Amino acid sequence: MGSQIFSAILVIIVGVGGCVAYFWGANKLLDLAFPSRGVAGRAAIDNLRRQGIVRPWLFVGPALLILTVYLIYPVVDTLRLSFMDRAGQNFVGLANYQWAVGDREFRTSILNNFLWLAVVPAACTFLGLIIAVLTDKIWWGNIAKSLVFMPLAISFVGASVIWKFIYEYRAEGQTQIGILNAFIQYLGGTPQVWISIPFWNNFFLMVILIWIQTGFAMVILSSALRGIPEETIEAAVIDGANPFQIFWRIMVPQIWGTIAVVWTTITILVLKVFDIVLTMTNGQWNSQVLANLMFDWMFRGGGDFGRGAAIAVVIMLAVVPIMIWNIRQATRESGEGH
Structure with a gap:
C-alpha cells in the first residue's frame, strides 16, 4: 500500500511538474525567438503578432497530439x-456486422442497453432536479448536496464493490451480511x-449508476x-401560483x-456502461451490455478483433450523434448566457 501511495504521489509531482516546465520553457523559447523587449518600432510589433x-499552439499542440494518437488513430x-x-x-467485408445482427447475445445486449437508456438518464435527471430544488430551501442544503455528490468521487468499480456487499447473499441458515437480504x-x-x-438484475445494476450520477x-x-x-x-x-405550479410551469x-x-x-455514459456490469455479473444471467460484450470478444476466448471492433463501431455510431447534439446544445446555452 505504501509503495502504491508513493507511486501515485510521484506520478502527480512528475506530471504537474512536467507540464509547468513545458509551458514555462516553451514561453521562454518563444520570447527568445521573437523578442518584444529591447526591439523598437515595427520589429517589436511584428514579433508580438x-x-x-x-503561443496558442504551444498550449493546444500537446492536446492535439494526444488526441490524434489516443483517439483519432x-x-x-x-x-x-x-x-x-x-x-x-x-478482409472479410461486412461479415462481422452480419454476425452481430444474427447473434442472440448481441441482440440481448442491445435490448439491455435500451433498457438502461430508458431508466438511468430519466431517473438521474429527475432525482437530481428534485434534490436541487429541495436542498436550496433548507439551511443544511449544502451538507445534503455534499452527501449526494460524494458517490461521484468513487470509481465505478469501487461503487460496484460497495453495492455487491449490499446485494450479498448467504445460503439458508447463515447470517445474511448483505444489507438488502438482512432487511428482507x-x-x-x-x-x-x-x-x-x-x-430484474438489470435494474439492480442500474441503481448503482443512478446512485453515482444523481450527484x-x-x-x-x-x-x-440559481440563474x-x-x-x-x-x-x-x-x-x-402554488409551489407545484411554480416548479413545473416557471422553473422547469x-x-x-x-x-x-x-x-x-x-x-x-449509459451507452458506454461497462465497469458495473463487468464487476457485478460479468454479463451473466442476461445482463450483458454492448461494451462488456465487446470486451469479451476482443480480449477473451482467444480474442476476435473483427467482431470486437464491429461492436465498438456500433457503440460509437450510437454515441456520436448524441454527443454532437449535446455539444451544440451546450454551445447554444453558453451563447444565450452571454
Whole structure:
C-alpha cells in the first residue's frame, strides 16, 4: 500500500511538474525567438503578432497530439478492424456486422442497453432536479448536496464493490451480511441472489449508476436553478401560483436546455456502461451490455478483433450523434448566457 501511495504521489509531482516546465520553457523559447523587449518600432510589433499566432499552439499542440494518437488513430483502426477477420489480417467485408445482427447475445445486449437508456438518464435527471430544488430551501442544503455528490468521487468499480456487499447473499441458515437480504430476512421475507434474477438484475445494476450520477445532475441543475430571475418567481407568487405550479410551469421551462444537456450527457455514459456490469455479473444471467460484450470478444476466448471492433463501431455510431447534439446544445446555452 505504501509503495502504491508513493507511486501515485510521484506520478502527480512528475506530471504537474512536467507540464509547468513545458509551458514555462516553451514561453521562454518563444520570447527568445521573437523578442518584444529591447526591439523598437515595427520589429517589436511584428514579433508580438508572431507570438500571438504561435503561443496558442504551444498550449493546444500537446492536446492535439494526444488526441490524434489516443483517439483519432484508434477510431480509424477500429473501423478497419471491423472489416477484418479474427486475427485482424484478412478482409472479410461486412461479415462481422452480419454476425452481430444474427447473434442472440448481441441482440440481448442491445435490448439491455435500451433498457438502461430508458431508466438511468430519466431517473438521474429527475432525482437530481428534485434534490436541487429541495436542498436550496433548507439551511443544511449544502451538507445534503455534499452527501449526494460524494458517490461521484468513487470509481465505478469501487461503487460496484460497495453495492455487491449490499446485494450479498448467504445460503439458508447463515447470517445474511448483505444489507438488502438482512432487511428482507428481518421482515420475514426470503433472501435472494438479486443480481442473478434475469431481467430484474438489470435494474439492480442500474441503481448503482443512478446512485453515482444523481450527484452530477444535481450540481448542474442546481446551478441552472440559481440563474432563474427572482422576478419571475415573485410574479408567479403574486399571481397566486402554488409551489407545484411554480416548479413545473416557471422553473422547469427556463432550465429545459440544461436538463436536456444533463440528460444526454448521462445517456452517452449509459451507452458506454461497462465497469458495473463487468464487476457485478460479468454479463451473466442476461445482463450483458454492448461494451462488456465487446470486451469479451476482443480480449477473451482467444480474442476476435473483427467482431470486437464491429461492436465498438456500433457503440460509437450510437454515441456520436448524441454527443454532437449535446455539444451544440451546450454551445447554444453558453451563447444565450452571454
